Amino acid sequence: MSKNEYCFLKTQSVLGVLVFVFFLLSLSLGPSNLTILDFWFLGETEKNNTSWLIFFEIRLPRAILGLAVGLSLGLAGAALQGYLRNPLAEPGIIGVSTSASLFTVIVFYSGLSAGFALLMPLAGILGATSAVLVLQSLAGRNASALTVVLAGVAISSFSGALISLALNFSSNPFATYEIVFWLLGSVADRGHDQVAIALPFMAVGWALLLCLGNPLDALTLGEEEATSLGYKLSRVRTQLIFGTALAVGSATSIAGTIGFVGLVVPHLLRPLVGNRPKLLLSTSALGGGALVLAADIAVRLLPFKQEIKLGVLTALIGAPFFLLLIIKQRRNVS
Amino acid sequence: MILLKIDELSVKLGSSTILNAITLELKQGQIIGLMGANGSGKSTLLKAIAGLIPHSGEICLRGQVIKKLSLRARAKTIGYLGQSQLPSWSLSVRDFVALGRLPFKDGDKISAKKILEKSILECDLADLSDRLVTQLSGGELARARIARVIAGEPTILLLDEPIAGLDPLHQLEIMHLLQNKVSEGLTVILVLHDLSLAARFTNRLVLLKEGRMLVAGPTGLVLNSENLAEAFKINSQYCVTDGIPYVLPTYPIKTLSDRHKG
Numbered sequence: 001m002s003k004n005e006y007c008f009l010k011t012q013s014v015l016g017v018l019v020f021v022f023f024l025l026s027l028s029l030g031p032s033n034l035t036i037l038d039f040w041f042l043g044e045t046e047k048n049n050t051s052w053l054i055f056f057e058i059r060l061p062r063a064i065l066g067l068a069v070g071l072s073l074g075l076a077g078a079a080l081q082g083y084l085r086n087p088l089a090e091p092g093i094i095g096v097s098t099s100a101s102l103f104t105v106i107v108f109y110s111g112l113s114a115g116f117a118l119l120m121p122l123a124g125i126l127g128a129t130s131a132v133l134v135l136q137s138l139a140g141r142n143a144s145a146l147t148v149v150l151a152g153v154a155i156s157s158f159s160g161a162l163i164s165l166a167l168n169f170s171s172n173p174f175a176t177y178e179i180v181f182w183l184l185g186s187v188a189d190r191g192h193d194q195v196a197i198a199l200p201f202m203a204v205g206w207a208l209l210l211c212l213g214n215p216l217d218a219l220t221l222g223e224e225e226a227t228s229l230g231y232k233l234s235r236v237r238t239q240l241i242f243g244t245a246l247a248v249g250s251a252t253s254i255a256g257t258i259g260f261v262g263l264v265v266p267h268l269l270r271p272l273v274g275n276r277p278k279l280l281l282s283t284s285a286l287g288g289g290a291l292v293l294a295a296d297i298a299v300r301l302l303p304f305k306q307e308i309k310l311g312v313l314t315a316l317i318g319a320p321f322f323l324l325l326i327i328k329q330r331r332n333v334s
Numbered sequence: 335m336i337l338l339k340i341d342e343l344s345v346k347l348g349s350s351t352i353l354n355a356i357t358l359e360l361k362q363g364q365i366i367g368l369m370g371a372n373g374s375g376k377s378t379l380l381k382a383i384a385g386l387i388p389h390s391g392e393i394c395l396r397g398q399v400i401k402k403l404s405l406r407a408r409a410k411t412i413g414y415l416g417q418s419q420l421p422s423w424s425l426s427v428r429d430f431v432a433l434g435r436l437p438f439k440d441g442d443k444i445s446a447k448k449i450l451e452k453s454i455l456e457c458d459l460a461d462l463s464d465r466l467v468t469q470l471s472g473g474e475l476a477r478a479r480i481a482r483v484i485a486g487e488p489t490i491l492l493l494d495e496p497i498a499g500l501d502p503l504h505q506l507e508i509m510h511l512l513q514n515k516v517s518e519g520l521t522v523i524l525v526l527h528d529l530s531l532a533a534r535f536t537n538r539l540v541l542l543k544e545g546r547m548l549v550a551g552p553t554g555l556v557l558n559s560e561n562l563a564e565a566f567k568i569n570s571q572y573c574v575t576d577g578i579p580y581v582l583p584t585y586p587i588k589t590l591s592d593r594h595k596g
Contacts (some may be wrong), residue, residue, distance in 0.1 A: 003464065004429060085422035218436050220421045221482075228384050229411030229438040229486075275423040275466075 004274035015286035022293035072247035074288015077262020082216035082277030095155030102150015103127025183254035185311020205247025213278030260318020347536035409437035411490030434485030457481035473504030529581035
């Protein structure tokens with residue numbers, strides 16, 4: 001076993017343990033002082049009482065969503081950085097997150113979500129898919145990484161502008177309040193039905209992205225040499241875009257905008273896997289899961305009157321990190 | 335034995351013709367040099383042979399039309415190295431060389447690891463195998479890139495200026511390395527600008543001018559002052575000292591100011 005393979009396995013094991021511990025902690029923390037052990041020892045007759053409801057209906061979907069959203073963001077971040085060969089890339093960059101948010105906001109705004117709750121996640125997935133299709137047509141079949149980024153930035157800006165327009169024209173202050181809070185990003189107060197509809201889409205996205213390991217390794221050499229190694233880049237790009245749309249689109253539709261996870265996690269873990277894009281995929285997925293679970297635990301522990309939103313916390317940590325990365329890149333260039 | 339047959343190969347980029355009706359036959363086990371002034375179509379010809387750009391005409395490798403081969407089958411037969419560039423991520427030399435095995439998807443097999451070790455040894459990289467590629471010197475990186483491409487055990491190797499930017503010692507090292515591989519049966523087609531190295535190391539030369547093939551044949555015959563004047567607008571002398579041929583470009587037929595005037 002090579003040194004890098006050993007480091008990869010060690011990192012995966014440590015992250016696996018962290019995810020497990022944070023998942024259990026997530027199940028154990030909340031306004032009521034019940035821990036995972038209290039639920040473990042509940043008798044059959046007690047399984048309909050409030051304690052069981054807190055555990056099964058409130059904390060379990062929250063923990064599952066935290067893990068799934070983190071996996072999606074970490075994995076998509078690593079895949080995008082590998083494809084674009086740019087450590088500053090993250091899921092939001094191709095416009096998928098903002099477009100998913102836009103479609104979900106439209107459902108909120110129109111009041112359709114009140115009649116049919118599952119329409120929200122479906123709208124998010126539709127938004128993500130639309131972003132992908134627009135991106136494909138804007139960038140063209142044999143677009144370079146730079147064109148994809150520019151097209152993504154355009155979609156993201158336009159979707160953002162439309163969200164602002166919706167908020168601008170909203171006559172109902174409660175709807176505006178609800179939209180703004182949803183946009184801040186959180187995995188709290190979500191139910192099993194939302195998990196059930198989003199998880200299969202996310203799983204398909206994960207599968208598509210995890211299969212990109214070898215082509216992403218080849219892309220380390222540049223697009224021409226990657227093609228000369230037998231990879232059809234248009235297919236790689238399509239798989240990447242749809243994988244990201246399914247994973248991040250469905251995650252965003254349920255949890256709102258949780259930024260910077262896809263940026264921070266791959267950057268921190270890259271040196272531990274010898275900078276290989278293939279090894280970074282699954283490592284980053286686990287890292288994303290661990291980070292979002294940890295952040296979601298932190299928002300519950302922070303001593304504020306009102307629980308701080310998960311997306312706000314990740315942005316507070318991620319934005320300075322992003323600036324540090326830019327400064328580091330500028331130093332490298334100079 | 336004819337390894338590569340190129341018939342009426344043309345490449346167009348929009349309305350401009352980059353390569354025009356190139357016809358060539360190349361044998362196995364030789365170093366073939368592609369030479370010509372900047373913009374004459376050398377790199378485009380290499381890319382067309384590698385199947386990286388759309389073209390008209392036919393390229394056959396051992397009688398098989400390259401266009402009809404799957405991407406993976408092509409990757410197993412043709413090793414392509416573009417003009418020197420640093421990899422996007424700073425991999426270790428070993429991981430970098432291992433990328434050459436990607437078309438075979440056999441990275442974990444013992445046989446693949448043996449091939450990898452052989453490539454690393456042949457390119458004199460054993461002491462550097464754990465070093466990051468970004469920490470290599472220009473000569474070391476050039477060797478690592480060649481190790482990467484020979485790790486795929488291709489039938490034919492296409493190299494675009496593999497010795498550009500290297501000092502004379504490293505240029506000779508790379509050319510000797512290629513000569514050794516050719517003696518084992520590999521065929522190398524490379525773009526180079528150094529007339530003396532071409533005279534010394536290549537078996538055949540193809541001279542290109544403005545997208546057309548000016549002349550092709552054994553190096554000794556092609557490297558004459560008439561052909562070089564036509565291809566590069568230079569005067570030249572072909573000499574042999576201690577059995578080593580070299581070409582001395584002496585003076586441009588037209589100076590830069592003349593060319594601007596005329």
